[in-house]
Amino acid sequence: MYQYDEYDHQMLADRIAQFRDQTARFLSGELAPAEFLPLRLQNGLYVQRLAPMLRIAIPYGMLSSKQLRKLAYIADHFDKGYGHFTTRQNIQFNWPAIADVPDILAHLAEVEMHAIQTSGNCIRNTTTDQFAGSAANEIEDSRPYCEIIRQWSTFHPEFAYLPRKFKIAVCGTQDDQAATQVHDIGLFIVRNDEGETGFRVLAGGGLGRTPVIGKEIRAFLPKQHLLSYLDAILRVYNREGRRDNKYKARIKILVKETGVDNFREKVEKEWRKLKDGPLTLTDSEFQRCKRFFHDPAYKHFGPQSPALEKALNTDVLFSNWYEQNVSVHKKPGYGIVTICLKKTGVAPGDLTSAQMNFVADLAERYSFGELRVSHEQNLILADVEKDALHSLWRELKSQDLHAPNLGLLTDIICCPGGDFCSLANAKSIPIAEAIQRRFDDAERLRQIGKLSVNISGCMNACGHHHVGNIGILGVDKKGAEFYQISLGGSAENTTALGDIIGPSFAQEDVPEVMDKLIGVFERHKLADERFVDTYRRIGMTPFKEDIYGKAD
Amino acid sequence: MAKLIKDRAVVEDQWLLVRDAIERNFLEALDGQNVIVPLQVWLSQREAVSTRKGRTGVWLQSHELPQSIAEDLPSLEVIALEFPIFSDGRAYSSARELRENLGYKGELRAIGDVLCDQLFYMSRCGFNAFAMRPDQNLEIATLRFEDFKDGYQASVDKPIPLFRRRGG
Structure with missing residues (x-):
């Protein structure tokens, strides 16, 4: 991955000195809040509901083991022991103190990371x-x-x-x-x-x-x-x-x-x-x-991996995970592993500091010391030998990081929502969890097949709800939290914006509504058809009728 | 006399900024003074403004385009670009347009909500004079030009982007 030279390091050092001075002037009252605002935003610092929030860039999703360990260190020393991966290849810490931020930035600079332009009216992380x-x-x-x-x-x-x-x-x-x-x-x-x-x-x-x-x-x-x-x-x-x-x-x-x-x-x-x-x-x-992105030292393998074949034939849980979470690699003998951060009961995209250190070790041992972060809020080991997949999976399982649901209904994209964000109209994390609990049968999930569920707690759409096959948007209805549902969105090559199904639903009704939507899909789906394709074929009416009843 | 920062030093302002030109014969009242007039005054009374005694500059609001004075640049000693609020970034583009595309060589002055924390970027875009908001400490503000030792981009202060200077 990219390595800083003296120019890059100098610019980061200059930035930290500048922001240290600005923060000191703000804390002493010399710099008005309105004038500090864009300066802190361009250094990734928000002031949220409960505390400030610091958003750190993971440029184009590339992360080294060393960097992930540093993030774990920051989570432990300046936050509450966890971080949240966002939909834009960033990581957020929800509990830092404003006065600590220049020090956090200095720690990040040691591993060639920063929070530059992760917020504000400027060019964001690419x-x-x-x-x-x-x-x-x-x-x-x-x-x-x-x-x-x-x-x-x-x-x-x-x-x-x-x-x-x-x-x-x-x-x-x-x-x-x-x-x-x-x-x-x-x-x-x-x-x-x-x-x-x-x-x-x-x-x-x-x-x-x-x-x-x-x-x-x-x-x-x-x-x-x-x-x-x-x-x-x-x-x-x-x-x-x-x-x-x-x-x-x-x-x-x-x-x-x-x-x-x-x-x-x-x-x-x-x-x-x-x-x-x-x-x-x-x-x-x-x-x-x-030069910074040349292939790592791949070994040469034939098309077959006997070790993998054997494990797939003998270990059904591993086999399920492999089918779902391992993607095709350009090199024979390698696979791309997605560690799905969507375990039921854990806020989508959240990772504890212990897990960060653990995954950093795995990256070092299995994938040339590098990781990726996806906009779906998952982590990726991009270069794993097929022969090592079974042993990697066992290690992931030991830390509960083996959720076999990549691309499935419970791999929910979800913003922090009303639990953290001051912009939100409604909570989003509890909705994700309620849906995950409703659909907790791995076999059923696989039968439902590829389906993206995206949840945003407000119009700002950090959870990309418009492009979810099923999109869920938190809205404020006379002071109560309601959820508007849209169908048919997609962020793939055939990008489409979802259509709103109708009047919004109370929080407690959302899992039931999801059940009905999936029911309609299952009644209409042809062979291996995906949800979004069925929707495109049959349109909104069957879904609408099932949810709201037939119009007279 | 008011002070401003010019070419990184605190100096006396030799110019009078005419905010509005409501009075019919305001030009006569300013005879002999160095004035910076609004763009609309310049465009409508160019002859009268430029033949009076005293030197002449023009200032633009943030939505006004520098192309409208492209022909006049050689006769203007000062062009001032207004920041109605510091977060209105249009004048950064206008400054580069004036320097890089229209070849303006005279004083390019930032006026309005000009704060020390924006000076570095402003100077990169071609501003060389800064009439700071009155509450700003000018001596401290001059230090802000040193905030960064270098930048990645091609800009007025460094027309060659870093990738062409890096070597190897």
Whole structure:
């Protein structure tokens, strides 16, 4: 993975000194809360319901064992012994003291981590496919490009006070796993007819209260122009994005109101001024960044793994886990393991410090000392020898980290919700748990098949409810917490926004409603059909009738 | 006389900022003074403004585009860009537009809600003068230019991005 040089280290050190000074001035009353606010947000620090919350970037999801151990240390020394992985490849700590944050940042800097621009109206952490570099269906590894974008966006002097937050995702695989189409900018790595690498560029996607799928503004951007083109998009947005209404300030509204053709022209016009200038990426920079993401020292295996075959035939629990949680690797003899952080009774995405240290050890022993974090709030060991899978599974089982539910109904994406977040209208974690308890039969879950359930505690949609096959949104109904349900959303290649089924439900009714929805699906599904495909085929009516009764 | 930061030093402000030009004959009243007039005054009374005694600058609100004075840049000694509130970031783009695309070489001044914590980014984008909000300590503010020793991006202060300077 990427290794800092003296420039990267210096910039981080400068940032910590700067924020230490700002924090001291805030605590002494010299810096007004309103003026400290964007400064602390751009260092990842929120003030939440119960305590501050610190959001730390895990750039494009890459994490080393050493870094994860440091996160465990921070959880133990500055927090309550756990952390929460978010839907944007970040980790959040919910209980730090404001005065401690500069010290926490200094600890992070030791392992080349930071909380820069994880919040605020600026360019946020760049995200990508959690299998990048190991996926079997990859066009090109997205991580070198993500690192180039990370550096370009970090402390960008022109774009620190945008109209609103700005999120970029890069997809280098055939099957998008990064929800790329619902980002402010979505970049798809493509090859042109000459075999050159470039990007298909989408702009104006996003969730929140006005969910929009990004529109293509360029079919092919040669890779050397990546940064000048991003600068051009951001400049148009910075100048013209709405600043009169926070809810209309995202780039998706600008693209919508300007019209995509008009918006594209504006970007092209800005780009012509920047194109072929110093921002043009050089071959040596591509080479430099790619060096950090070369294949690890894979061994050579044949297509068969007798040890794995034997274990699969003799250990049914392992076999179930393998079927669900191990994905196809580009190298024969290797598998990609997802450690699903969705055990019933544990808040989705939460991990204790002991588990962090444990997983860090596993990564070292089984996967070249590296891990990934996914936007589904799971952890990934991307390069595990097939022969070692059974022994890895036994170790995971010993710490209750072997939930065999990746991609299934109980692998719920869930924001912290009303238990922690001051923006939330309703709780989300207890809803996830109630659903997990209702569907606690592993065999039934497998029969239901691939199904994403996404829960957000408010319109801001941190739980990506719009793109869940079943989306659940917490709403405030005259002071009571209610839940609106939508069907048919998807964050895959065929990204779709869910349709709202009807009036919202009381918290205690949600598991029952889920039961009915699954019942309708099971009655209509054809062979191995997935929930989302059945929904697309039969439409809303059968679901609606079952839940609310037939209309007269 | 008010003070401001220019080229990283605290200096006396030689210029008078005309916020509004409501009076019909306001120009005569300012004869002999160095004035920074609103863009609309400049565009509507360019002749009268530039032939009077005294030097001339123009200031832009954050939504006003620098392209509207592209032709006039050689005759303007000061261009001021307003931050109505520090979190309105439009002037950062305007500053780069003026410096990098329109080739403006004169004084580029930040006015309005100008706070010490934004000076570093402002200077990277091409501002070289800062009329700070009155409650800001100017001497301490000058230290903020040293917040970072380097930056990744191409910008006005360092037109060559770090990846081209890094070597190897």
